[in-house]
Amino acid sequence: MNDAVDSTEGDDPTARQRRVWDAGAAHYDRQMAFFEKIWFGGGRGWVGERARGRVLEIAPGTGRNLPYYRADVTLTGVELSPAMLAIARRRAADLGLDADLREGDAEHLPLPDASFDTVVCALALCSIPDPAAAIGEMRRVLVPGGRLLLVDHVVSTWPPIRAAQWLLERWTIRSAGEYFTRRQLPLVEAAGFEIVAVERLKAGSIERVHASKPGPA
Template sequence: MTDADRDRATAQQRRIWDEAAPSYDASMAILERIWFGGGREWLGARAHGRVLEVAVGTGSNVLRFPPDAVVTGIDLSPAMLEQARRRLAAAGRVATLLEADAESLPFDDGSFDTVVCALGLCSIPHPARAIAEMYRVLEPGGTLLLLDHVASSWPPLRLGQRLVEAVTVRVAGEHFTRRQRPLVEAAGFTVDEAERLKAGTIERIRASKPVRSREQPGSPLVG
């Protein structure tokens, strides 16, 4: 894929999420209860220290992070970030919110103790690049927390996901048959905790970046 193709994919995602931002929370309310229930609490209970949330959206996860966590959130969509700023201001929660691309994070290596991404890798154009960036900005020994919808472990449902995806990928760049765990392992993470729910369509992953010298060879490559 050329740089121009990547730029077009990024611009499309920014436009989609800018348009969705005003109604996003209302449109997700039912899914939050019946499909993703407990997921955001699961993330919040495991986040610690300097926390980066990739694809922070409207900021609902930030309110679940520990009070002493130092939180930075990035999103491609200015409109989503505006919704997040309003939510956090109303709750009295302090966080740094920045417009940035998950595939090219504007942070130094080892800047964070925890990186969180919830329901983001399903629509990020190049998830392997994003996960490699999450690896880079984590401190050795740091924690990666992912929550996303993935390809079902039940073949008939997986077939249905493919049919839905034929429309959603074209219209909204949203994938239903991706699986993040192989990408996490390929990036060099160690998976410490993982579970699949709802016929395998929801996956929660806690992984860690190995503790090793930064001069040691073997850092993951971005393809």
């Protein structure tokens, strides 16, 4: 979720998203506090409880997941927006966390193969321009047997909400590159992950996915 930023016809989608998130960074925490109270509640705790070992968070934004990770994980984050990243780094410092938070693109992760035990992405695949490419990168950097943990808003199972999501997208895709009728689970399956657990909430409009990269644990 984010405030709108006008885009230029034919603009590079990743550059546009960087501008969108940079422009909305100062207001993001206040905006998300409202939506988490009525819609996303519990998702950050869900990923934090399940993340293990060397953890990579894709698009950590302002670092709202940071308080939920276990003390024994080693945390890396890759964030597209420098403005969001600056806030996340301040939050990590305030929490006393030694997290490696760096700038980068989810579709082209600046990280070696098979270097993480867990990859987390919360409320970001809805606006990453090529979610299939991002999920492919998540698989690449996971060790065999590694965990993928996703939380996002997805197309609802209830037709009236689904129709409202479609209408809302007519504005949000053009203004902020944000989708409400995507669903990540088919992309996770197509990337070759094994599905461990799936949970849909709020009339199916919120989905939590726990998947595993095939291979020995």
